[in-house]
Amino acid sequence: xxxxxxxxxxxxxxxxxxxxxxxxxxxxxxxxxxxxxxxxxxxxxxxxxxxxxxxxxxxxxxxxxxxxxxxxxxxxxxxxxxxxxxxxxxxxxxxxxxxxxxxxxxxxxxxxxxxxxxxxxxxxxxxxxxxxxxxxxxxxxxxxxxxxxxxxxxxxxxxxxxxxxxxxxxxxxxxxxxxxxxxxxxxxxxxxxxxxxxxxxxxxxxxxxxxxxxxxxxxxxxxxxxxxxxxxxxxxxxxxxxxxxxxxxxxxxxxxxxxxxxxxxxxxxxxxxxxxxxxxxxxxxxxxxxxxxxxxxxxxxxxxxxxxxxxxxxxxxxxxxxxxxxxxxxxxxxxxxxxxxxxxxxxxxxxxxxxxxxxxxxxxxxxxxxxxxxxxxxxxxxxxxxxxxxxxxxxxxxxxxxxxxxxxxxxxxxxxxxxxxxxxxxxxxxxxxxxxxxxxxxxxxxxxxxxxxxxxxxxxxxxxxxxxxxxxxxxxxxxxxxxxxxxxxxxxxxxxxxxxxxxxxxxxxxxxxxxxxxxxxxxxxxxxxxxxxxxxxxxxxxxxxxxxxxxxxxxxxxxxxxxxxxxxxxxxxxxxxxxxxxxxxxxxxxxxxxxxxxxxxxxxxxxxxxxxxxxxxxxxxxxxxxxxxxxxxxxxxxxxxxxxxxxxxxxxxxxxxxxxxxxxxxxxxxxxxxxxxxxxxxxxxxxxxxxxxxxxxxxxxxxxxxxxxxxxxxxxxxxxxxxxxxxx
Numbered sequence: 001x002x003x004x005x006x007x008x009x010x011x012x013x014x015x016x017x018x019x020x021x022x023x024x025x026x027x028x029x030x031x032x033x034x035x036x037x038x039x040x041x042x043x044x045x046x047x048x049x050x051x052x053x054x055x056x057x058x059x060x061x062x063x064x065x066x067x068x069x070x071x072x073x074x075x076x077x078x079x080x081x082x083x084x085x086x087x088x089x090x091x092x093x094x095x096x097x098x099x100x101x102x103x104x105x106x107x108x109x110x111x112x113x114x115x116x117x118x119x120x121x122x123x124x125x126x127x128x129x130x131x132x133x134x135x136x137x138x139x140x141x142x143x144x145x146x147x148x149x150x151x152x153x154x155x156x157x158x159x160x161x162x163x164x165x166x167x168x169x170x171x172x173x174x175x176x177x178x179x180x181x182x183x184x185x186x187x188x189x190x191x192x193x194x195x196x197x198x199x200x201x202x203x204x205x206x207x208x209x210x211x212x213x214x215x216x217x218x219x220x221x222x223x224x225x226x227x228x229x230x231x232x233x234x235x236x237x238x239x240x241x242x243x244x245x246x247x248x249x250x251x252x253x254x255x256x257x258x259x260x261x262x263x264x265x266x267x268x269x270x271x272x273x274x275x276x277x278x279x280x281x282x283x284x285x286x287x288x289x290x291x292x293x294x295x296x297x298x299x300x301x302x303x304x305x306x307x308x309x310x311x312x313x314x315x316x317x318x319x320x321x322x323x324x325x326x327x328x329x330x331x332x333x334x335x336x337x338x339x340x341x342x343x344x345x346x347x348x349x350x351x352x353x354x355x356x357x358x359x360x361x362x363x364x365x366x367x368x369x370x371x372x373x374x375x376x377x378x379x380x381x382x383x384x385x386x387x388x389x390x391x392x393x394x395x396x397x398x399x400x401x402x403x404x405x406x407x408x409x410x411x412x413x414x415x416x417x418x419x420x421x422x423x424x425x426x427x428x429x430x431x432x433x434x435x436x437x438x439x440x441x442x443x444x445x446x447x448x449x450x451x452x453x454x455x456x457x458x459x460x461x462x463x464x465x466x467x468x469x470x471x472x473x474x475x476x477x478x479x480x481x482x483x484x485x486x487x488x489x490x491x492x493x494x495x496x497x498x499x500x501x502x503x504x505x506x507x508x509x510x511x512x513x514x515x516x517x518x519x520x521x522x523x524x525x526x527x528x529x530x531x532x533x534x535x536x537x538x539x540x541x542x543x544x545x546x547x548x549x550x551x552x553x554x555x556x557x558x559x560x561x562x563x564x565x566x567x568x569x570x571x572x573x574x575x576x577x578x579x580x581x582x583x584x585x586x587x588x589x590x591x592x593x594x595x596x597x598x599x600x601x602x603x604x605x606x607x608x609x610x611x612x613x614x615x616x617x618x619x620x621x622x623x624x625x626x627x628x629x630x631x632x633x634x635x636x637x638x639x640x641x642x643x644x645x646x647x648x649x650x651x652x653x654x655x656x657x658x659x660x661x662x663x664x665x666x667x668x669x670x671x672x673x674x675x676x677x678x679x680x681x682x683x684x685x686x687x688x689x690x691x692x693x694x695x696x697x698x699x700x701x702x703x704x705x706x707x708x709x710x711x712x713x714x715x716x717x718x719x720x721x722x723x724x725x726x727x728x
Contacts, residue, residue, distance in 0.1 A: 003037065003038050004036065004037055005033075005034060005035065005036055006020060006021060006024070006031050006032065006033050006034070006037060007033050007034070009037055009042075017033055021033070023045060023048070023049065024041075024045060026048060027044055027045050027047075027048035027049075028044070028048075029041055029044065029045065065096070066094065066097075067094070067095045067096075067097070068092070068093070068094050069092070069093040069094075069095075070091070070093075071091045071093075072089070072090050073088075073089050074086050074088060074089070075087045075089050318373055318375065319336070319337070319375070320374070320376075320377050321335045321336055322377045322379050323335075323365045323366060323369065323378055323379065325361070325671060325674070325675065326359050326361055326362065326674040326675060327359070327365050328359055329343055329344065329354050329355065329360060330357060332360070332365055332368065332369070336369060336372060340356045342372075343368060343372075346371055346372055347364075347368055350368070359677055361675060362378060366378065397571075398569040398570060398571055399569060399570070400567075400568060401570040401572075401632075401633040401634045402449060402633070402634040403451055403452070403475050403559060403562070403566070403568055404452045404472065404473045404474045404596065404634055405451055405452065405454070405473065405474070405476075405477055405559055406453075406472075406473035406476050407419055407453060407454065407477050407479060408476055408478055408479070408493035408496070408497070409479035409480060409489065409490055409493060410480070410481070410484070410487035410488070410489040410493075411489060412481075413479050413480060413481040413487075413490075413509060413510075414479055414546045415479045416455055417509075417546040417547065418479060418507065418509060418546040418552070418555075419453055419455050420546075421549050422444055422453070422552060422556070423442060423444055441454055441455075441581050441594055441596060441623060442623045442636070443634065443635055443636065446556055446560075448557070448560050449560060450634070451559060451563075452596070454472070454473060454581065454596075454636075472581065472596055472598075473500070473502055474563065474566060474568055475503055475505060475559060475562050475563065476493070476500075476502050476503070476504050476505070477505050477506075477507055478490065478493055478494065478497070478505070478506045478530075479507045479509050480506060480507070480509065480521050481509055481510045482508050482509065482511050482513065482516035482517060482518050482543075483513050483515045483516050483517070484510075485517075485520055485521055485524050486521070486524040486525060486528070491528060494525075494530060503538075503539075503566070504530060504539050505539070505540050505542065505555075505558055505559065506530065506532075506540070506541045506542070507544050508541060508542070508543045509544055509545065509546055510546075510547075511543045511544065511550065512547060512548050512550065518543055522535075522541065525539075540562070542554050542558050570598065570600075570634070571599045571600055571633075572601065572632055572633060573600070574599075574600045574601070575600050575654040575655075575656075576597050576599065576600035576602035576631075576653075577598055577599050577651065577652065577654065578595045578596050578597040578598045578599075578602070578651075579595070579596050579650070579651055579652065580593050580594065580610060580611070580647070580648055580649060580650045580652055581594045581596050581636065581648065582648055582709065583646050583647070583648055583709050584707055584709060589640050591613070591640075591642045591643070591644055591645045591646075592638055592640055593610060593638070593639055593645070593646050594636060594638050595608075595636070595637060595638075595639055595652045596635075596636045597632060597633055597634065597635050597636075597637070598633060598634075599633055600633070600654065601630050601631065601632050602617070602620070602631045602637065602654065603630045604617055604619065604620055604630070605617060606654045607655055607656070607661055608639065608641075608642065608652055608653070608654055608655075608661075609653050609654075609655050609661045610642060610650055610651075610653075611646040611647050611651070611665075612644070612646065612650075612668045612672060613643045613644045613645070613646045613665060614642065614658070614661040614662055614664070614665040615642040615643050616641050617639050617641050618641035619639070619640045620637045620638065620640075621637065622636075622637055622638075647709065648709050648710055702719065704716060
């Protein structure tokens with residue numbers, strides 16, 4: 001075996017040293033100029049160079065591989081007479097594999113590379129063409145929008161200039177005079193206030209100076225008095241100590257001694273038949289030492305006149321009383337270090353009757369504690385709830401979202417029909433009498449963007465449901481029939497919209513009727529501070545016909561224009577939060593809640609804390625009943641998997657830990673139950689005397705069953721508002 005250095009080998013084969021080192025590295029041999037190369041490494045380098053140049057003649061690897069496989073099996077063949085016969089079967093297989101040449105593989109690789117290059121060039125050309133088309137379309141759209149904006153701004157400027165020109169000059173003069181008078185009045189008020197402050201400051205300085213002089217005078221008098229009477233006070237103190245050492249009877253009057261002797265004689269004549277407990281108490285009162293003093297025969301010894309006790313009046317200690325949202329009367333008494341009967345007495349004086357084990361609310365407990373002279377510290381018991389709700393991922397960037405629009409108005413004015421024409425479906429036929437009884441949540445894809453609609457019932461009984469719809473919305477569309485005008489539920493819808501602080505768009509429906517009078521609708525709505533834009537107000541009026549489909553596109557444009565003005569944004573990513581629009585108990589699926597997502601993305605499998613209920617989202621469906629895996633902002637979905645039916649209007653929040661969500665839900669349930677029991681007990685005690693004077697009244701228990709929770713609320717409110725003489 002001959003070994004050569006890399007440099008000597010390069011000189012022998014006539015190749016530069018750097019080129020040889022690169023070839024060795026390509027062959028997997030890392031060498032330097034001074035390293036040695038053996039025969040095996042030379043052979044490895046030679047094989048690599050042959051492969052690189054396509055020469056495979058010297059390879060010792062076989063180019064053909066033959067595989068032979070033999071399998072034996074037994075086959076049962078039926079012979080005559082119901083007998084079977086076993087036959088041995090042998091199957092022989094022969095397969096030959098031929099190795100492709102390196103030239104074919106290289107040609108294949110080159111063809112594949114050429115095809116890939118051609119595909120990439122074609123894709124690049126298509127992408128460039130698509131980008132050019134999109135840029136042209138975008139430029140055209142921007143030009144159209146710019147022209148439209150300029151035309152609108154020009155029109156508004158002309159209208160503003162026209163209105164300003166029409167204003168009389170007298171108004172300007174009056175305004176200037178009013179401003180001048182206002183400035184003069186403000187100057188006078190400021191001067192008067194300055195003088196009053198100066199006078200007050202002088203009075204305070206004078207009072208402080210007098211108080212300091214009086215305090216110095218009193219201190220000087222006290223010092224002089226102490227110096228004059230120091231000797232006399234010390235002598236009197238010495239005499240009082242000597243008198244304390246004298247016998248008790250020397251300081252007791254004769255009348256007191258005679259009264260004590262008479263009491264002793266009376267006790268000796270009285271019978272001694274007392275219980276053991278009473279005698280023990282008497283013995284304890286008899287002497288200061290507290291020991292039982294008995295004679296030889298077990299009788300009580302006569303108390304001497306020396307044995308007197310002094311009971312010091314106990315003063316109630318003022319202390320801080322920590323009160324939660326609910327507290328038991330006995331626990332409140334323990335915290336104030338008083339007896340429970342004292343607390344009950346104070347509550348009865350305040351007009352509230354309670355027992356020792358009764359739960360009272362935080363407000364009542366605060367009044368009682370402050371009445372008894374203690375300082376109250378109110379405690380919030382929702383630390384766990386705040387910790388769970390604060391541990392959320394809401395750091396994503398806010399993006400624009402679709403508007404949430406609530407359709408409101410009087411019953412049978414065409415709310416659902418308007419929404420049906422937009423959705424091109426027929427939901428109204430499925431409701432009882434064509435009257436909406438639920439909050440229907442839908443999202444609609446229009447040519448200009450997505451809009452989420454909430455369809456609320458217009459019947460008088462569904463007040464709470466309409467209030468929830470107004471709180472969860474961005475824009476309220478008030479549907480008013482042109483032939484019917486303003487009705488009670490129309491006024492209520494205006495009040496809900498103003499209370500929620502959302503803009504109002506008026507849709508004047510049924511303009512295709514002969515007796516339609518849209519101007520009358522404007523006059524009636526103006527009485528409730530709903531002024532059209534034509535009259536200088538802020539409310540858009542759109543004349544539509546849900547039956548014929550007239551100007552429905554104009555209504556959608558008005559909604560989208562209002563949403564652009566509002567600049568609605570929400571966090572698209574992160575943990576979702578929303579509000580429960582409606583909920584019910586399905587016979588096969590369990591508790592079902594319709595949730596309107598307000599921020600974040602709700603996904604299948606998330607842990608949701610929803611009011612007093614919690615659970616993992618097992619399934620989600622949209623308003624058409626189709627299964628979905630996630631829902632973004634302004635999307636209504638039905639979720640399954642909660643522990644119970646949540647209350648409508650509850651906030652639905654995605655949390656991280658299911659165990660903590662269960663703890664928060666259980667805490668909310670307990671708090672709701674305690675507060676409810678405290679209020680019920682308070683109402684019972686307040687009405688106790690009136691119930692006693694009313695006599696026997698028959699009570700009728702009513703069980704309400706409905707398809708959704710909103711219907712139960714409406715029926716319950718209607719029953720409570722019944723004005724029957726025989727019903728209380």
